[in-house]
Amino acid sequence: VEHQEYREDREERFILKMIRRNGSPGWEASLGRAALTGQPPASHPDGTVYIMEKNRLLCFKEGKEIWNHGLFAEPGKAWITVLKDGSALVAAGVFFYHISRQGKELCKVQLDDSVTCRPVMDESGRVYMAGVRKIFCIQ
Numbered sequence: 001v002e003h004q005e006y007r008e009d010r011e012e013r014f015i016l017k018m019i020r021r022n023g024s025p026g027w028e029a030s031l032g033r034a035a036l037t038g039q040p041p042a043s044h045p046d047g048t049v050y051i052m053e054k055n056r057l058l059c060f061k062e063g064k065e066i067w068n069h070g071l072f073a074e075p076g077k078a079w080i081t082v083l084k085d086g087s088a089l090v091a092a093g094v095f096f097y098h099i100s101r102q103g104k105e106l107c108k109v110q111l112d113d114s115v116t117c118r119p120v121m122d123e124s125g126r127v128y129m130a131g132v133r134k135i136f137c138i139q
Helices: none
Strands: 002-004 013-019 025-032 049-053 056-061 064-070 078-082 088-092 095-099 105-110 127-130 135-138
Touching (some): 013 049, 049 078
Antiparallel strands (some): 049 056, 056 064, 078 088, 088 095
């Protein structure tokens, strides 16, 4: 994500850019004056890219926004993990989400503690997350 600061000839904006393996530029997508979180974009091998903006998970493919999904999340307090099937796990404050590659909410669980890291899934489908006071395991 490139941050272009305000100049007389343009407004401040953020640009999501894809760089090819050989270092040459690929597609890019303007995010406007997005309020991005500290979480970097997460990508899938098929080229799908997920990024958190305020309290929304945005999904891009080939430089075009495919969908976005609103979350109960405080900006800067959400973490993403992309799974092999292209779905996304999102830990956002006291909520855990599993969102399909099409942007549909598959699961939403309210926890009793704020999550402090990205969710991790094991080979059996259990999801682990650290909270402020405990570790969560969701199956």
